Amino acid sequence: MRQESFDFLQKYLNNSSPTGFESEGQKLWLEYVKPYIDEYFVDTYGTVVGVINPQAEYKVVIEAHADEISWFVNYITPEGYIYLKRNGGSDALIAPSKRVNIYTAKGIVKAVFGWPAIHVRKVENDKAPTIETVFLDCGASNREEVEKMGIHVGCVATFEDEFIVMNDRYYVGRALDNRIGGFMIAEVARQLKENGNQLPFGLYIVNSVQEEIGLRGAEMIAHRIKPDVAIITDVTHDTQSPMYDKKNSGDIHCGKGPVIAYGPAVQNNVRDLIIRTAQEKEIPFQRSAVSRATGTDTDAFAYSNAGVASALISLPLKYMHTTVETVHKDDVDNVIKMIYETILKIQDKQDFRYLT
Structure with missing residues (x-):
């Protein structure tokens, strides 16, 4: 990976982008992709769309989502402890002992998920942490001190963990689901520009918001763009680590290539076309x-x-919705290549209907 791309990836992943509060991350993404597009637009809730050939009638989308799971401040105790609600699929089980950033009008306030020591708990009756039992400690002695820091009900908190490269093989961090997707579609736009590819259709590079609470950003922007074709990229579970049931979850490996999905929503x-392109270009892939x-x-x-011809290319990922989400570098490169090469195969006004 070229250094400029890696620097963007690191900066983009380290930035917080909670569901419903994605704007700072979206600014970073737009700044990076601007040189490779003809124009852009944003919608009311923060989805950003870079466009190549905006004048074209036929429209192709490549899409990822920009938001990450997080927490809402829900209740502050008289003693100054903070209880939360989930914003997306946040996992209370991994929360104890984690550091967080709480976002306020006064800036970021640091806090930690506290938890009693093992030798003061009744271990024989120990229960797993739940959303009702985990809490934040921001160093305040009472509710008034918490509020003076700028913290109130509705403030958003994210885990503090940052991006690393593990043993020159894996990218590790929080929120690879799915800002790594935003990075990959941005790289497709860059390669199209730098390789001088002239597309016969309009290409819409879409970084959607609010996926983690029900695909809301994509739903809104799909109605606005009204595309003819959509290629979506997201993450999927690597099933090789302990506690996965391959009979239910499939046999997916990090490092063995992008995952092409089969299902009713997939045209x-x-x-x-994606599979033929992968075979022709010798891009490894898996199926789900x-x-x-x-x-x-x-x-x-x-x-x-009226229905959009859509397909899904997934990036295998370990430990989804934790602070150590893990993907293989080769898979990232191959998702980029697969989308790029497929885009070059699509013809203007190509009719993907089953019956004509």
Whole structure:
């Protein structure tokens, strides 16, 4: 990976982008992608769209989501401890002993998830942490001190952990789900520009908000763009580490390539174009079955308007919704290559319908 791309990746992943509060991360993403697009627009809730060939009638989308799981301040005790609500799929089980940033009008306030020591708990009756039992300590002695720091009900908190490269093989950090996707689609735009590719259609590079609470940003922007084709990228579970059931979750490996999804929301002809492209360009790939819904922004695009020919390319990821989400560097490169090469195969006004 070139140094400029790596620097952006690191900066972008280290920035917080909680669901509903993605604007600072979106500014970073837009600043990076601007040189590679013709124009851009944003919607009311913060989704950012870079456009190549905006005058074209036929529209192709490549999309990722920008938001990360987080927490809302929900209740401050008289003693100054803070209880929370989830914002997305935040996991109370991993919270104890984690450091967090609480975002206030006065700036970031540091806090920690406190937890009693093992030797003062009744271990034989120990229960796993839950959203009702985890709490934040920001060093205040009472509620009034907490409020003087600028903390109030509705403030958002994110884990503090930052991006690392592990043993020159894996990218590790919080919020790879799915800002690594935003990075990958930005790299596709860069390569199209730097390689001088002239597309016969309009390409919409979409970094959506609010996926973690139900695909909301994608739903909104799909109705605005009204694309003809959409290629979505998100993460999926590597199932090799302990506690996964391959019979239910499939046999997916980090390092063995992007994952191409099969399911009702996935348009078969678009999926097959991706597969043929991967085979021709010798891009390794894996397959997954997603049944009723993909659980990704693919569903929002596929079922928008009169139906959009949509497909899903997933990046294998370990330890989803933790602070050590882990992806293989080769898979990142191959997702970028797969989307890039597929874009070059799509023809202007290509008809992906099953019956004509």
